[in-house]
Amino acid sequence: MLAILACPSCKGKLVWNEEKTELVCRGEQLAYPVQQGIPALLASAARELTLAELEQLKS
8 A cells, every 4th residue: 555655745755654653755754644544644634754753764
């Protein structure tokens, strides 16, 4: 399923963050929550990633 999902803002690839149950867009630096297996791919549901989270994604 992840292969067909895209960031609603930039249409870029999303990465699964299992620890936080979120889909992450590195390009837009946003994280979208996934609740009960359903991703909330809405701008209003997204949160901005912190600098620490961005650094962790780079490694």
